[in-house]
Amino acid sequence: MKILKGDKVKILIGKDKGREGEVVKAMPKKDQVVVKGLNLYKKHIKPSQGRPGSIIEKERAITISKVAVICPSCKKTIRVAYLIDKSGEKSRICRKCKSVLNTPVSKK
Ligand SMILES: [Zn+2]
Numbered sequence: 052m053k054i055l056k057g058d059k060v061k062i063l064i065g066k067d068k069g070r071e072g073e074v075v076k077a078m079p080k081k082d083q084v085v086v087k088g089l090n091l092y093k094k095h096i097k098p099s100q101g102r103p104g105s106i107i108e109k110e111r112a113i114t115i116s117k118v119a120v121i122c123p124s125c126k127k128t129i130r131v132a133y134l135i136d137k138s139g140e141k142s143r144i145c146r147k148c149k150s151v152l153n154t155p156v157s158k159k
Contacts, residue, residue, distance in 0.1 A: 052079040052115065053131040053143065058152070059121040060086055061128050062113070071121060075110070083112035124150040 054060065058074045067089045076085040091108040098104035119128035122145040132146045143152040 052077060052082065053133075054084050054115050054118065054120055055143075059123065060084070060118040061121055062086070062089060062118055064117045065090065065113075076112075078112060081112065082115050084115055084118065085110045085112050086118065089113075120152070122148060122150065123153060124148050 054074060054077060056074050056077050059071060060074055061071045062068055070089055072086040072089045074084045075087045078084065087110065090111045090113050092111050093106050094109050096105045096107060120131050121127070122129045124145060125148040127147055130146045131143050131152065133141055134144045134151070135141050144150065145152060
């Protein structure tokens, strides 16, 4: 998956379209990410053991096709490309300005 925790992304579709936030959780198996403060839903907490019930807002995971990575260097929404150097190290680069995205790709 090309989007990792720590990336800045922009929402492309839905009620938060155009808003930007930081990825706080990446779920490669589901192709989903959780973006801090975006795509919120209201969760009702039932009252229990003397605590009153309440409503909290939580982030809902977003399918990665609905978000675009923002390049930290050129500040544009970009397509991420992979660059593999001579030692076999894989890094993610911005296709527009060719700068390496700071969040490392985990080795397998
Ligand atoms: Zn760039």
